[in-house]
Amino acid sequence: MTRPRxxxxxxxxxxxxxxxxILIALFxxxxxxxxxxxxxxxxxxxxxxxxxxxxxxxxPKVVTLNNFFAVFRDFSLSKYLWNSVVISxxxxxxTLLVSALAAYPLSKLEFPxxxxxFTAILSTLVLPSETSFIVNVITLNRIGLLGTYxxxxxxxxxxxxxxxxxxxAYMSVPDALLEAARMDxxxxxxxxxxxxxxxxxxxxxxxxxxxxxxxxxxYFWPSIALIFNPELQPLSVAMLQLKSQLNHDxxxxxxxxxxxxxxxxVIFAFxxxxxxxxxxxxxx
Amino acid sequence: xxxxxxxxxxYAFLAPALILMAxxxxxxxxxxxxxxxxxxxxxxxxxxxPANFVGLDNFKTxxxxxxxxxxxxxxxxxxxxxxxxxxASLGVAVLVNRKLPAITFFRxxxxxxxxxxxxxxxxMWDWVYSKDGVLNWGLxxxxxxxxxxxxxxxxxxxxxxxxxxxxxxxxxxxxxLVTFWRGFGYYMVLYLGGLQxxxxxxxEAARLDGATPSQTFWRVTVPLMRPTILLCSLLxxxxxxxxxxxxxxFTNGGPLNSTYTSLMYVYSKAFGSKFAFxxxxxxxxLIAIVGFFLSYLNFKLxxxxxxxxxxx
Numbered sequence: 001m002t003r004p005r006x007x008x009x010x011x012x013x014x015x016x017x018x019x020x021x022i023l024i025a026l027f028x029x030x031x032x033x034x035x036x037x038x039x040x041x042x043x044x045x046x047x048x049x050x051x052x053x054x055x056x057x058x059x060p061k062v063v064t065l066n067n068f069f070a071v072f073r074d075f076s077l078s079k080y081l082w083n084s085v086v087i088s089x090x091x092x093x094x095t096l097l098v099s100a101l102a103a104y105p106l107s108k109l110e111f112p113x114x115x116x117x118f119t120a121i122l123s124t125l126v127l128p129s130e131t132s133f134i135v136n137v138i139t140l141n142r143i144g145l146l147g148t149y150x151x152x153x154x155x156x157x158x159x160x161x162x163x164x165x166x167x168x169a170y171m172s173v174p175d176a177l178l179e180a181a182r183m184d185x186x187x188x189x190x191x192x193x194x195x196x197x198x199x200x201x202x203x204x205x206x207x208x209x210x211x212x213x214x215x216x217x218x219y220f221w222p223s224i225a226l227i228f229n230p231e232l233q234p235l236s237v238a239m240l241q242l243k244s245q246l247n248h249d250x251x252x253x254x255x256x257x258x259x260x261x262x263x264x265x266v267i268f269a270f271x272x273x274x275x276x277x278x279x280x281x282x283x284x
Numbered sequence: 285x286x287x288x289x290x291x292x293x294x295y296a297f298l299a300p301a302l303i304l305m306a307x308x309x310x311x312x313x314x315x316x317x318x319x320x321x322x323x324x325x326x327x328x329x330x331x332x333x334p335a336n337f338v339g340l341d342n343f344k345t346x347x348x349x350x351x352x353x354x355x356x357x358x359x360x361x362x363x364x365x366x367x368x369x370x371x372a373s374l375g376v377a378v379l380v381n382r383k384l385p386a387i388t389f390f391r392x393x394x395x396x397x398x399x400x401x402x403x404x405x406x407x408m409w410d411w412v413y414s415k416d417g418v419l420n421w422g423l424x425x426x427x428x429x430x431x432x433x434x435x436x437x438x439x440x441x442x443x444x445x446x447x448x449x450x451x452x453x454x455x456x457x458x459x460x461l462v463t464f465w466r467g468f469g470y471y472m473v474l475y476l477g478g479l480q481x482x483x484x485x486x487x488e489a490a491r492l493d494g495a496t497p498s499q500t501f502w503r504v505t506v507p508l509m510r511p512t513i514l515l516c517s518l519l520x521x522x523x524x525x526x527x528x529x530x531x532x533x534f535t536n537g538g539p540l541n542s543t544y545t546s547l548m549y550v551y552s553k554a555f556g557s558k559f560a561f562x563x564x565x566x567x568x569x570l571i572a573i574v575g576f577f578l579s580y581l582n583f584k585l586x587x588x589x590x591x592x593x594x595x596x
Contacts, residue, residue: 031408052416102301105294131568135312158304217401
């Protein structure tokens with residue numbers, strides 16, 4: 001007699017659990033689903049289609065990709081897309097290079113000052129850096145990089161997170177392997193590029209993906225660093241311009257938003273485990 | 285010989301990172317503090333004129349400025365998002381910390397707002413919050429249902445739709461909800477990590493001793509999660525007091541300065557119109573001090589009380 005009752009309680013509780021899970025998922029995903037629906041809506045099919053026609057605007061009757069072409073045509077989206085690609089690409093390469101290099105002596109070489117330097121690098125995590133953007137603008141202006149791609153990129157590529165992540169990866173490489181390589185006459189540079197880096201591909205991948213998504217999405221710093229040169233703005237910054245400029249046409253705005261979001265979603269779909277492992281939280 | 289080579293090599297490998305950090309991370313903190321005592325402005329940025337030392341003038345200006353006080357007040361108000369965000373994230377983490385079919389899908393879905401750019405969030409949430417938006421549509425629907433019930437008793441509810449970001453009473457709350465939306469998946473992952481580090485036997489033992497699920501949660505899980513809760517609420521407090529991006533993309537401080545936060549003051553002094561870097565840096569220093577104080581407070585509040593640790 002008790003067993004069926006337990007089963008009933010259990011199934012009721014699992015129905016409630018899933019109801020909760022689905023509600024939270026709707027909260028998290030609704031803005032995307034709506035924006036996606038708007039971006040696919042054929043605005044020409046009937047006069048006066050409104051994005052605010054609920055729940056109709058969630059289920060477009062006629063689906064089209066015209067809005068995507070229109071936003072490329074009416075708003076120079078390809079220019080901003082290219083800027084995003086260049087800035088994110090340079091940031092990823094720069095971060096990987098700087099971190100992979102700096103982490104090697106910090107994990108595998110004995111030299112005076114090692115602990116002080118590592119502590120100094122970690123201390124950047126707690127520095128009051130909320131107004132650093134002001135001085136960085138002055139510095140970039142002085143060295144002539146304000147308003148260039150490099151001006152956006154070089155202040156953000158040396159991070160405690162990246163160096164720490166790579167140091168952790170190198171530390172798991174056995175010392176015996178390095179000793180063997182040294183016996184065979186390998187230089188330290190060769191050891192770094194032939195032994196350490198090939199053995200740390202998963203960490204490099206994780207760091208690359210984080211950097212890519214972060215710089216692709218970042219709004220504040222690029223908007224400051226390119227304040228006098230809007231021509232080089234990435235899509236994340238130009239999105240606000242798109243929002244005000246095409247105010248009358250939410251369909252095209254939605255298409256622009258989707259073009260920016262889709263690459264992130266694709267990366268997330270393939271590299272989900274890197275994000276969900278809470279790696280980012282390890283030091284950030 | 286070999287040893288000195290190693291030293292040179294070590295510093296050569298470290299050089300790019302150290303130079304960049306010195307120039308763009310450490311130097312701004314030092315030079316930024318100095319700027320707060322100077323009259324640095326547009327003419328110094330464009331020309332080669334050095335800025336003048338002006339003592340505490342900037343601090344006097346900032347203290348006398350009512351906008352700065354508004355900014356501090358609104359930033360403190362913004363801190364209210366922290367407890368809501370932390371409770372919800374921990375709750376969601378507990379909810380998804382189970383072996384259920386499709387649970388990884390839900391975890392991933394909750395993380396999607398975290399990887400959404402703030403500029404995209406502003407596009408999407410502007411529509412949600414607008415006068416004809418989905419929030420008002422939902423509220424109208426609820427009011428309609430309530431009215432159907434209330435009409436039996438002869439009552440009637442009124443609801444006039446308004447733009448949530450255009451109303452000085454609601455704008456800051458609306459933006460806080462977006463912060464919440466973009467944050468709960470992030471903290472969920474951190475809490476999930478903490479939860480999965482708790483030995484299953486402990487919760488099992490509590491259950492066998494007859495503890496209800498809520499007792500197990502409050503008496504076993506929460507105390508063991510204290511370090512994670514401390515870390516998350518600290519991160520969240522510092523992010524809330526430094527809120528700026530959200531404000532810029534949604535309201536730029538308006539309407540009627542109701543969303544004008546402390547860093548908005550720094551930002552608009554520096555890049556608004558006059559490039560008053562001196563005044564902006566002075567305000568930035570004061571905000572950094574508030575930030576330190578809050579971190580300390582947060583640490584004290586979430587620290588384990590000494591008598592309790594003995595009992596456990």
